[in-house]
Amino acid sequence: MTTSISPLLRGKGLPEFQAISPELVSQDIPVLLEQLDRAFSELEKSLESALAGPSRLSWDAVMQPLQAIGERLRWSWGVVSHLNGVCNSPELRDAHATQQPDVVRLSNRLGQSQILHRALESLQSSPADPLNATQQRILKSELLSMQQRGVGLSGDEKAAFNRTSERLAALSTQFGNHVLDATQQWTLKLTQPNEVEGLPQRALEALAAAAREAGDAEASAESGPWLLGLDMPRYLPFLTHAKNRALREQAYRAHVGRASEGELDNRALIEEILTLRREQASRLGYAHWADLSLSAKMADDVPAVEALLEELRAAAYPAAEQELRDLQAIAREHQVPEADDLAPWDVAYWSERLRQSRFDLDQEALRPWFPLPKVLDGLFSLCSRLFDVEIVAADGEAPIWNDDVRFFRVKRSDGTPIAGFYLDPYSRPASKRGGAWMDECLGLKKQPDGSVVLPVAYLICNQTPPVGDTPSLMSFEEVETLFHEFGHGLQHMLTTVEEPEAAGISNVEWDAVELPSQFMENWCLDHATLMGMARHWQTGEPLPESEFNKLRSSRTFNAGLATLRQVHFALSDLRLHSQWTPELGVSPDGLRREIAATTTVMDPIPEDQFLCAFGHIFAGGYSAGYYSYKWAEVLSADAFSAFEEVGLDQEDQVRATGARFRDTVLSLGGSRSPAEVFEAFRGRPASTEALIRHSGLVAAA
Numbered sequence: 067m068t069t070s071i072s073p074l075l076r077g078k079g080l081p082e083f084q085a086i087s088p089e090l091v092s093q094d095i096p097v098l099l100e101q102l103d104r105a106f107s108e109l110e111k112s113l114e115s116a117l118a119g120p121s122r123l124s125w126d127a128v129m130q131p132l133q134a135i136g137e138r139l140r141w142s143w144g145v146v147s148h149l150n151g152v153c154n155s156p157e158l159r160d161a162h163a164t165q166q167p168d169v170v171r172l173s174n175r176l177g178q179s180q181i182l183h184r185a186l187e188s189l190q191s192s193p194a195d196p197l198n199a200t201q202q203r204i205l206k207s208e209l210l211s212m213q214q215r216g217v218g219l220s221g222d223e224k225a226a227f228n229r230t231s232e233r234l235a236a237l238s239t240q241f242g243n244h245v246l247d248a249t250q251q252w253t254l255k256l257t258q259p260n261e262v263e264g265l266p267q268r269a270l271e272a273l274a275a276a277a278r279e280a281g282d283a284e285a286s287a288e289s290g291p292w293l294l295g296l297d298m299p300r301y302l303p304f305l306t307h308a309k310n311r312a313l314r315e316q317a318y319r320a321h322v323g324r325a326s327e328g329e330l331d332n333r334a335l336i337e338e339i340l341t342l343r344r345e346q347a348s349r350l351g352y353a354h355w356a357d358l359s360l361s362a363k364m365a366d367d368v369p370a371v372e373a374l375l376e377e378l379r380a381a382a383y384p385a386a387e388q389e390l391r392d393l394q395a396i397a398r399e400h401q402v403p404e405a406d407d408l409a410p411w412d413v414a415y416w417s418e419r420l421r422q423s424r425f426d427l428d429q430e431a432l433r434p435w436f437p438l439p440k441v442l443d444g445l446f447s448l449c450s451r452l453f454d455v456e457i458v459a460a461d462g463e464a465p466i467w468n469d470d471v472r473f474f475r476v477k478r479s480d481g482t483p484i485a486g487f488y489l490d491p492y493s494r495p496a497s498k499r500g501g502a503w504m505d506e507c508l509g510l511k512k513q514p515d516g517s518v519v520l521p522v523a524y525l526i527c528n529q530t531p532p533v534g535d536t537p538s539l540m541s542f543e544e545v546e547t548l549f550h551e552f553g554h555g556l557q558h559m560l561t562t563v564e565e566p567e568a569a570g571i572s573n574v575e576w577d578a579v580e581l582p583s584q585f586m587e588n589w590c591l592d593h594a595t596l597m598g599m600a601r602h603w604q605t606g607e608p609l610p611e612s613e614f615n616k617l618r619s620s621r622t623f624n625a626g627l628a629t630l631r632q633v634h635f636a637l638s639d640l641r642l643h644s645q646w647t648p649e650l651g652v653s654p655d656g657l658r659r660e661i662a663a664t665t666t667v668m669d670p671i672p673e674d675q676f677l678c679a680f681g682h683i684f685a686g687g688y689s690a691g692y693y694s695y696k697w698a699e700v701l702s703a704d705a706f707s708a709f710e711e712v713g714l715d716q717e718d719q720v721r722a723t724g725a726r727f728r729d730t731v732l733s734l735g736g737s738r739s740p741a742e743v744f745e746a747f748r749g750r751p752a753s754t755e756a757l758i759r760h761s762g763l764v765a766a767a
Contacts (some may be wrong), residue, residue: 068284072090072093073085073086073090074086074090074091074095074096074098074142074146075094075097075098075142075406076141077137077141078543079265079508079576080464080465080507080508080522081141081145081465082465083111083145083149083153083465083466083467084465084466084467085295086145086146086149088155088157088158088161089156090158090163091161091162091165092164092165093145094142095142095143095168096165096168097168098139098142099169099172100167100360101138101173102135102138102139102172103175105131105134105135106135106175106176106179109132109182110179110181110182111129112127112179113127113128113181113182113184113185115256115418115541116179116185117184117188120325121194121404121712122188122193122194123185123188123191123193123194123546124193124195125193125195125197125201126193126264127194128186128189129189129201130514131565132176132182133462133566133567133712135176136176137509137511137566139169139172139173139361140506141508143169143504144159144505144507145164146165147160147191148449148467148505148507148524149164149467150162151454151498151499151503151511151526152467152468152490152494152497152498152499152526153467153468153497153498154246154495154497154498154499156633159243160237163236163239163240163323165464165765166232166235166236166239167232167236167540167578168500169234170235170705171228171232172229173215173231173515174215174216174227174228174231175414176252177211177212177215177217177297178212178215178216178217178219178224179212179217180217180230180511182212183209183212183217186205186208186209186444186474186698187209187210189205190202190205190206190209191511199737200453200563200565200568200737200739201565201735202739203568203573203736203738203739204565204568204736205572206565207362207505207567207573210361210362210696211362213229213350214350214358214361214362215324216228216231216285216349216350218350219349219350220431223349226345226349227346227349227619227716228552230345230521231345231346232449233338233342234343234346235340235341236683237335237338237342238339238685238686239685240335241325241332241335241336241681241684241685242499242681242685242686244325244330244331244335244678244683244699245324245325245332245499245678245679245681246499246500247325247757248296248324248325248330248331248679249295249296249297249324249495249679250295250314250495250496250502251291251330251376252295252296252320252324253280253293253294253295253311254293254294254295254316254317254320255277255292255293255294256273256289256290256291256292256293256313257290257291257292258309259289259290261292261308261310261745262290262292262308262333263308263309263310264307264308264309264310265303265304265307265308266303266307266412266430266431266433267287268286268302268430268433268530268533268539268581269300269304269307269430270288270292270298271287271536272300272303272530272531272533273287273292273293273294273300273304274287274290274291274293275531275533276290276292276293276294276295276300277290277291277292277293279293281294281364282361290459294313294317295495296321296324297493297500298493298528299528299530301317301321301528302414303430303760304317305317305318305411305414305415306415306417306418306430307415307418307430307531308415310416311402311404311412313413314410314411314412314415314430315633317411318410318487319411321674322410322671322673322674322675322676322677323673323674323675324669324678324679325345325675325678325679326673326675326678327422331654331678332677332678332679332684332686333654333675333678333689335653335678335684336678336684337648338375338652339684340355340577340643340646340654341346341647341648343355343689344381344641344643345388346358346678347609350468353644354643354644354645355644355689355690356640356643356644356690357369358646358690359689359690359691360690362543362575362576362714363576363691363694363696364575364578364739365576365577365693365699366742368640371636371640371693371697374693374696374697374700374754375633375637375640375693375696377523378629378666378696379630379633379637379664379689380554380634381629381758381763382625382627382629382633382667382759382761382763383624383626384408384626384628385612385625385629385631385762385763386626386627386629386630386667386669387626388490388626389624389626389627389667390408390487390627390667392420392421393408393413393416393417394406394408394419396416396419396423397412397416397419406604408668408670409671410670410671410674412626413668417624421620421623424620424621424623425619425620426616427613427616427617427620429541429542429543430541430606432541432600432609432617433530433539433540433566434539434602434603434604435543435600435601435602435603435608435609435613436456436539436540436542436544436545436686437537437538437539437540437601437603438491438529438537438538438540438602440599440600440601440603441540441545441548441599442489443599444514444551444596444598444599444600445548445552445599446527446596447587447595447598447599448595449552450479450596451720451721451724452720452721452724452725452727452728453545453556453560453724453727453732454478454721454724454725455477455478455479455727456477456478456479456481456727457474457475457476457477457482458474458475458477459473459670460471460473460474460475460486462476462484464486464488466488467490467600468490468494468576470490470491470492470494470531471488471489471490472488472489472491473486473488473489473551474486475593476489476559476560479747483520483711484520484521484559484560485510485520485521485522485523485540485558485559485560486522486524486559487522487523487524487555488507488522488523488524488525489525489527490524490525490526490527490531491527491529491531491538491548492527492528492532492538492680493528493529493530493531494531495570498526498528499681500528501528501681502525502526502527502528502547502548502550503524503526503551503615504522504523504525504526504541504551504552504554504555504558504583505523506521506522506523506524506558506570506571507522507523507524507570508520508521508522509521509558509566509569510561510563510570511564511566511567511569513544521558521559521561522559522569523554523555523559523567525551525552525554525555526551527544527547527548527551529541529544529547530544531546536559536603539603542590542617545590545667546587546590549586549587549589549590550584550586550587551583551691552583552585553582553583553584553586553587554571554579554582554583554588554595555587556582556732557570557571557574557579557582557731557732557735558570558571560728560732560733561732561733561734561735562734563733563734563735563736563737566738567736568736568737569735569736570735570736571735571736572642572670572735572736573735573736573737574735574740575692576688576694576737576738577597577689577691577693577697577698577739577740578694578697578698578701578743578744579698580694580695580697580698580699580702581698581702581705581731581740581744582699582702582732583702584695584698584699584701584702584703585702585705585706585731586726588702588703588706588760589706591618591621592714593614593618593714593715594714594715596609596614596617597609597611600614601668601700602706616679621760622760622762622763623764625762625763626763627667627759629761630665630666630667631666631762632695632696633665633696634661634662634665635680635692636663636692636693636696637639637665637693638657638658638661638677638687638694639683639690639692640690640693641657641681641685642654642657642658642677642678642683643690644690645657655675655677656678656679658670658677673712685700689736699755700752700754700756700757701740701744701752702755703747703757703759703760704744704748704752704753704755704756704757705727705731705744705747705755706760707748707756708723708727708748709723709724726747727747729742730744730747731743731744731747734746
């Protein structure tokens with residue numbers, strides 16, 4: 067008699083997403099954790115026996131069984147976490163939250179095993195066979211990771227560390243859930259034409275569709291009602307185009323105040339998270355959480371990060387001040403009463419008016435030239451040109467979690483399969499968290515029998531969904547977001563590293579991991595790439611050359627404000643994790659407002675509780691690491707400048723440079739340090755010159 071393996075315990079292959087219910091999570095995750103606990107005990111016994119004997123340990127004896135245990139946990143719990151992000155429901159959320167403490171407990175057990183730690187040290191110092199550079203780097207990283215997971219602790223300190231690890235994991239999940247709930251709960255029903263005056267047709271259709279979904283069966287773009295929400299596809303066009311200033315203000319206040327009141331108030335969670343992180347860092351011998359975070363990153367220390375941020379702040383601040391004056395000037399031209407006293411809810415609106423005036427560019431009017439199918443064709447064509455790969459649709463060949471989801475295969479030009487990826491492009495405010503991300507479904511792995519598991523990536527966006535027969539018509543920013551996430555996907559999918567612990571994005575320092583993603587964004591304004599994909603969805607006509615030139619010339623529009631915004635986020639994150647304590651006498655929000663004095667040109671309003679929705683650092687992996695976007699942008703701008711130097715219209719040179727980028731940055735993953743990998747591609751260390759030039763801040767600097 068054979069028993070079928072549960073779809074949650076299979077541990078390999080593409081998951082059967084729709085068969086994985088909340089009940090299955092509650093039933094099977096405890097079984098999995100018990101199996102892995104037993105397997106790890108067996109591994110510890112064999113390692114202890116080997117350590118006591120005369121023979122030296124081999125890589126395969128230690129790392130293969132350890133990797134197998136880690137991969138089974140990553141596969142099964144990864145599917146649960148993935149579904150929690152893209153198919154959220156109260157039942158799944160409860161099942162995830164209930165099992166999470168035990169997952170953390172097992173993770174701590176693996177990370178704190180004295181026997182495993184001794185075995186890794188022995189393998190590092192006197193292996194049975196010489197270790198290659200990749201294996202040495204993996205070992206160094208594993209030992210640092212174990213140190214940071216408390217392997218050196220014992221007794222009460224270890225117990226306290228483990229309790230705090232579990233609590234921090236629960237708090238992060240709770241934080242993210244609060245943001246999701248607060249975003250979903252706020253809606254504003256608009257019934258009068260003057261309430262939606264200025265909104266483009268596309269935005270009106272999205273608001274009418276939301277109203278129909280909420281029960282107004284007769285809602286239409288022309289006559290309403292229209293339902294405004296705080297998810298980006300509805301909120302951002304409203305803030306950018308709505309003439310009704312009072313409603314812009316109402317929406318803005320709701321957005322910046324998310325998760326800051328009532329049952330969803332994240333302020334107490336923020337203080338507890340920061341306090342517990344500092345305690346954990348102290349237990350491990352670090353001055354604060356930022357020191358712990360940076361010990362495993364490319365940046366040397368807090369002063370090095372502060373120096374980069376100050377270099378960018380100093381270049382951006384005067385430019386941002388001038389940009390604000392320019393917004394006031396365009397408002398004066400329109401003779402509005404608020405011209406001399408612009409508020410935050412006016413910035414997006416008047417920026418768009420100024421953009422239209424200065425460049426004659428209406429970004430919303432360009433959407434018809436960016437239907438998702440054509441954008442994908444352009445993206446895939448670019449990958450073929452640069453990296454010599456072919457990307458083909460494989461819908462129906464893989465299980466999916468929602469009807470919107472598509473599956474693709476990646477092949478070499480000779481047809482050899484390399485990888486696959488899922489694309490989940492559209493916003494689903496009721497069940498899918500906001501933002502965009504890439505995650506790992508399967509990693510590259512060579513099996514003992516010689517067969518190879520090919521990598522598969524999840525690529526998740528939250529762009530404007532199709533309406534009726536009209537495809538998803540993308541804003542230029544949505545095009546850039548898709549290219550960004552695909553860059554992450556390429557590093558995962560085009561890796562040639564056979565050690566799973568260093569393949570793809572594994573073992574890549576966090577502040578270098580945005581290099582491929584931000585690199586890909588640069589191609590959105592490359593003439594051949596953009597004009598090759600920008601085709602009107604109804605007529606097939608290419609984007610007029612004049613519109614391309616406007617996009618190019620507006621590239622650095624409001625770059626001072628944009629750079630300053632990122633510096634503000636990064637510095638707030640860094641100082642919260644290096645300076646804030648409950649004894650400081652100022653709340654986290656108070657500290658953030660002190661930082662705003664030199665990193666914003668418009669003071670945050672009292673209701674602005676941005677930190678309460680700063681999921682990157684409180685519910686994601688960016689704590690004391692948000693600066694990574696700017697750090698990696700230095701690398702990505704410099705990398706793209708290698709193509710500019712050979713000439714973007716020199717096809718043979720572009721292809722040769724693309725092959726070099728593929729064979730270094732995309733191929734080598736975490737097998738070598740990011741500085742080494744970058745120098746292997748560029749022939750020299752990175753420089754900030756290209757970033758400051760691309761940002762148009764040279765004069766201000």
